[in-house]
Amino acid sequence: MLEVVHLSKYFIMRRGLLQYLRREEPKCIRAVDDVSFKIDKGEIVGLVGESGSGKTTLARLILRLLEPTSGKIFFEGQDILSLSNDEMKEIRKKMQIVFQDPYGALNPRMTIQKILEEPLEVHSLYSPKERIDIIKKMLKSVGLNPPELFLDKYPHELSGGQRQRVVISRALILNPSFMVMDEPVSLLDATVRTQILDLILRLKEEFNLTYLFITHDLALARYICNRILVMYRGRIVEMGETEQLISEPLHPYTKMLISAVPVPNPSIKISLPPRASEFVDVFTYQGCRFCARCPEATQLCQREEPPLISLEGGRSVACWKYK
Ligand SMILES: Nc1ncnc2c1ncn2[C@@H]1O[C@H](COP(=O)(O)OP(=O)(O)OP(=O)(O)O)[C@@H](O)[C@H]1O
Numbered sequence: 001m002l003e004v005v006h007l008s009k010y011f012i013m014r015r016g017l018l019q020y021l022r023r024e025e026p027k028c029i030r031a032v033d034d035v036s037f038k039i040d041k042g043e044i045v046g047l048v049g050e051s052g053s054g055k056t057t058l059a060r061l062i063l064r065l066l067e068p069t070s071g072k073i074f075f076e077g078q079d080i081l082s083l084s085n086d087e088m089k090e091i092r093k094k095m096q097i098v099f100q101d102p103y104g105a106l107n108p109r110m111t112i113q114k115i116l117e118e119p120l121e122v123h124s125l126y127s128p129k130e131r132i133d134i135i136k137k138m139l140k141s142v143g144l145n146p147p148e149l150f151l152d153k154y155p156h157e158l159s160g161g162q163r164q165r166v167v168i169s170r171a172l173i174l175n176p177s178f179m180v181m182d183e184p185v186s187l188l189d190a191t192v193r194t195q196i197l198d199l200i201l202r203l204k205e206e207f208n209l210t211y212l213f214i215t216h217d218l219a220l221a222r223y224i225c226n227r228i229l230v231m232y233r234g235r236i237v238e239m240g241e242t243e244q245l246i247s248e249p250l251h252p253y254t255k256m257l258i259s260a261v262p263v264p265n266p267s268i269k270i271s272l273p274p275r276a277s278e279f280v281d282v283f284t285y286q287g288c289r290f291c292a293r294c295p296e297a298t299q300l301c302q303r304e305e306p307p308l309i310s311l312e313g314g315r316s317v318a319c320w321k322y323k
């Protein structure tokens with residue numbers, strides 16, 4: 001369904017006057033750095049990593065909301081970076097994104113009906129009457145029942161969970177086949193979270209969807225994903241099938257993430273997380289970017305960045321230990 005090949009996005013930071021006068025070089029953040037992976041139809045692939053690791057940037061690149069510095073993206077076999085605006089408009093129907101913040105995502109001046117009508121209007125789909133039927137059906141599907149109760153409401157009249165349901169229904173209304181969920185439940189409280197997660201899983205079956213599910217919460221990724229990609233400072237450092245990756249993590253960063261989550265299975269050994277003493281300078285790093293936090297780092301790790309090495313069972317890890 002989706003293939004990303006050597007994808008990178010560098011942000012050039014503007015220099016302030018002082019830096020300019022000192023003739024410092026502009027600095028560059030490698031938000032996504034040489035990332036490659038595939039997602040098969042019907043999968044739920046988790047993308048985990050701490051804040052600032054480049055998850056949202058990667059999501060925005062995939063949906064072409066942001067142009068990459070280099071690399072390729074194939075969606076259903078089509079090289080989407082080479083498409084014209086018109087061709088891209090067609091693809092946009094099939095790829096949708098749900099962002100973290102159900103408050104910021106909805107226009108406060110539009111009713112729920114208007115919000116859901118908008119994408120249909122933009123793509124000139126259906127007659128006005130048919131649109132209402134589709135909107136009602138969609139609201140029912142996401143558990144906003146009876147739909148008549150919600151059509152004329154404004155976003156501020158809904159709870160956080162209800163808003164996220166509206167955001168999800170808006171993403172679904174064009175009948176997409178692939179959805180990126182960018183931390184869809186991280187701002188919701190615990191009980192609502194579970195409900196929305198169950199909804200997301202149910203909709204996947206009902207609408208035959210494929211998900212890229214972004215979260216910084218490994219326990220959540222374990223609950224919902226078939227496969228997990230672990231991202232650190234712009235790079236995929238490990239990927240593999242969920243249970244394998246969690247019961248037997250290979251990369252020291254993945255181990256650290258797992259030891260930070262309470263694990264209900266006593267057969268899984270927990271080691272204490274290493275202390276984050278100093279951080280790699282994001283602008284000038286050479287070598288492995290996890291080096292400064294890694295309890296197992298060697299001189300090679302300081303000198304050279306490890307490539308993503310493929311191992312048995314569809315697993316990959318970017319760590320010199322596995323060379
Ligand atoms: N438009 C931009 N201009 C400059 N730098 C940016 C821009 N967008 C993102 N960045 C930087 O790129 C890096 C990755 O950011 P990104 O938002 O993708 O991380 P994230 O993994 O989604 O984090 P979070 O978990 O907090 O959402 C960060 O260092 C961020 O400051």
Ligand SMILES: [Mg+2]
Nearest residue numbers: 055056057182
């Ligand atoms: Mg993000």
